[in-house]
Amino acid sequence: MHVVRPDEPVTGRVVRSELCTHGGAKASGIIRHVEIDVSGTPMAGAFRAGQSFGVVTPGVDEHGKPHKIRLYSISSPTGGEDGSGNIVATTVKRLFHELPDDHRLYTGVTSNHICDLQVGDEILVTGPNGKRFLLPSRPDEHEYVFIATGTGIAPFRGMVRELLGAGPDRRVTLVMGSPYETDLLYHDDFLAMEREHERFTYVAAISREQVGARPREYVDSALRRVAATVAPGLRSGRALVYVCGIAGMELGVLRALADILGDDPAALAHYIECDPGTLASRDAWDRRMIHREIKTTRRIFLEVY
Ligand SMILES: Cc1cc2nc3c(=O)[nH]c(=O)nc-3n(C[C@H](O)[C@H](O)[C@H](O)COP(=O)(O)OP(=O)(O)OC[C@H]3O[C@@H](n4cnc5c(N)ncnc54)[C@H](O)[C@@H]3O)c2cc1C
Numbered sequence: 279m280h281v282v283r284p285d286e287p288v289t290g291r292v293v294r295s296e297l298c299t300h301g302g303a304k305a306s307g308i309i310r311h312v313e314i315d316v317s318g319t320p321m322a323g324a325f326r327a328g329q330s331f332g333v334v335t336p337g338v339d340e341h342g343k344p345h346k347i348r349l350y351s352i353s354s355p356t357g358g359e360d361g362s363g364n365i366v367a368t369t370v371k372r373l374f375h376e377l378p379d380d381h382r383l384y385t386g387v388t389s390n391h392i393c394d395l396q397v398g399d400e401i402l403v404t405g406p407n408g409k410r411f412l413l414p415s416r417p418d419e420h421e422y423v424f425i426a427t428g429t430g431i432a433p434f435r436g437m438v439r440e441l442l443g444a445g446p447d448r449r450v451t452l453v454m455g456s457p458y459e460t461d462l463l464y465h466d467d468f469l470a471m472e473r474e475h476e477r478f479t480y481v482a483a484i485s486r487e488q489v490g491a492r493p494r495e496y497v498d499s500a501l502r503r504v505a506a507t508v509a510p511g512l513r514s515g516r517a518l519v520y521v522c523g524i525a526g527m528e529l530g531v532l533r534a535l536a537d538i539l540g541d542d543p544a545a546l547a548h549y550i551e552c553d554p555g556t557l558a559s560r561d562a563w564d565r566r567m568i569h570r571e572i573k574t575t576r577r578i579f580l581e582v583y
Pocket residue numbers: 330348349350351352368369370371372373375385386387388389390429430432581583
């Protein structure tokens with residue numbers, strides 16, 4: 279971590295920037311896949327899938343202070359886009375909204391700075407950051423359940439590529455939640471990986487429109503839908519569960535795990551520790567109970583923002 283410290287950012291160069299939404303410009307959000315060349319800096323070869331890095335926006339904020347660093351998940355495998363750790367990718371959503379008082383447009387500082395950059399432009403980066411949301415040191419010993427919403431898919435793009443690229447297939451399930459089909463990220467890439475790797479399952483959960491015969495659903499219902507695929511790994515305790523995306527999605531995922539494993543308290547205890555009364559009243563769980571009455575074990579990795 280922090281091979282490049284926040285107060286001494288290094289200069290990378292944007293080498294690719296493209297929309298990565300399935301519907302391109304038709305998507306409801308603007309989300310770009312951005313690749314940055316960090317060769318020749320200490321960042322090169324120093325990052326791992328699942329970590330994030332900092333971006334410094336030039337200029338000052340409304341108080342005249344330098345902009346604070348914002349973090350962006352690395353969406354490349356550990357070897358980067360090029361295999362030797364020189365090109366790091368991320369997945370950035372432009373943030374904008376109307377101010378409530380005078381309905382003027384507010385644009386998020388750093389997300390728009392990154393998305394505005396053209397190929398060849400310089401970008402100030404720091405990091406990498408994060409020491410927990412990582413793949414295990416012995417990846418072959420595990421199966422994987424990845425659950426993402428929105429740009430939460432970023433770390434999983436890197437992790438899935440890393441796992442599928444390294445020898446015999448491991449059972450990997452990826453559930454991606456999105457309001458509309460047009461907003462799915464890297465959709466065609468994941469479909470192609472699914473065709474190529476028998477033990478990779480990709481599930482898109484669309485919450486605000488019905489696609490074909492599939493009902494509208496959130497990631498937790500999609501997880502229940504693929505219970506037969508994920509349950510053997512979960513029951514054995516071999517599976518690791520990673521959750522990344524909008525804050526608020528954790529509860530539904532934990533509840534879905536409790537539903538899938540609820541008849542087997544020993545299996546559930548691999549992932550969630552809670553007393554029988556709490557388990558029985560899971561329909562009434564709320565977010566504040568996470569880490570208190572509902573304790574997650576080291577087999578669950580949560581990164582929500
Ligand atoms: C570990 C980690 C990883 C991350 N990874 C990614 C990633 O891969 N991709 C990505 O796009 N982002 C990611 N983020 C989020 C990212 O760091 C920034 O927070 C995000 O891009 C917004 O930054 P900004 O500078 O554009 O917006 P800012 O200028 O910081 O504006 C955000 C501000 O606007 C306010 N705000 C936001 N929405 C509204 C609203 N609707 N109404 C009123 N106020 C509002 C918020 O309170 C906040 O203060 C990650 C965050 C963390 C902590």
